[in-house]
Amino acid sequence: MHATSASSTKKDTFLCAARGERPERVPVWIMRQAGRYLPGYRRMRERFSFLEVAKTPELAAQVSLEPYEVLDADAVIVFSDILVVAEAMGVPLEINDDGPKLGKPVADSAAIEALKDFDPSRETKFVDDAIRAIVKALGPDVPVLGFAAAPWTLACYLVEGKTRGELPTIKRMMYTEPGLLYSLLEKIACVTSCYLKMQLEAGAAAVQIFDTWAGELSAHDYEVFELPATQKLISDIHAGPAPVILYVKNGAHLLAALARTGANVLSVDWRTDLAEARAEIGASVALQGNVDPTMLLSTEERIASVVREAISKTKGTGHILNLGHGILPTTPVENARAFVRSAREFSEAKPKLAANRAE
Secondary structure (H helix, E strand, C coil): CCCCCCCCCHHHHHHHHHCCCCCCCCCECCCCCCCCCCHHHHHHHHHCCHHHHHCCHHHHHHHHHHHHHHHCCCCEECCCCCCHHHHHCCCCEEEECCEEEECCCCCCHHHHHHCCCCCHHHHCHHHHHHHHHHHHHHCCCCCEEEEEECHHHHHHHHHHCCCCCCCHHHHHHHHHCHHHHHHHHHHHHHHHHHHHHHHHHCCCCEEEEEECCHHHCCHHHHHHHHHHHHHHHHHHHCCCCCCEEEEECCCHHHHHHHCCCCCCEEEECCCCCHHHHHHHHCCCCEEEEEECHHHHHCCHHHHHHHHHHHHHHHCCCCEEEEECCCCCCCCCHHHHHHHHHHHHHHHHHHHHHHHHHHC
């Protein structure tokens, strides 16, 4: 294992952890860190809709950078939405306070055939431009992250139209017309790989694939349907030295398969014990997570304790600290700061403590 030096940048530290190595401190960022808990974002949304912000590179960059300035996190993720890919494929998209809704749910082979193989540099150029603006603002020392949905999760939205977790239509397709689902997942993997390659070319230092609904699959169904599609997606990205992070919500029962996806980093939620995950998948894949977002509604003392526990479970090796899901809109900003600060203070103090004991 190679540690970063005292002069390491945030990008050095992040990439070191993503490679499964042990940096001098554990890097930390927060999923959905640009969002409704921040006053600047709320003011922005008083003037613009969600999609107006996401599709205006200057606004998306501004929103992306706000949490970096407020929290001093170790990475910045571009402000966008996983469903812009669905829209680029030709499906009408609407996002309001009730969540996202897609028109024309995909129900048969004709609908799958009608989905467009789009050119990301044209149909989603706003994401490319936003990443370039963020990279320019931050310089070379801070990692910028791109992202997209995993094939299964995007397929859930395409087939269900919208979902809060109930997936009767796509599961009926899976059980009664598996060939249709295979075709849909493969098509999504192909267009998503091009979309993520565009983000890497724009300057993203890593990309995260969100598989929010994979936990709704049994281990068998994940192996049969989603694993091949995710492997294809990650293989087709050709990310090179840029890490690919795979986030799966409620996926403790899928760990063995997730370790075979080709992802460099597995991001897990609070249902998955980090020490047990490391023991099961070994050291070849780094871990990200896994603090329960509701912990950030507690006290700063409690947050610091949970952060110490999470970092201790990985011993600071191959670990990017994060929440186990997105930050909640009711989170006090000071508690989000405490989360980042606690990670830094605890992981930076450990080498000093070890040196003192040696003396």
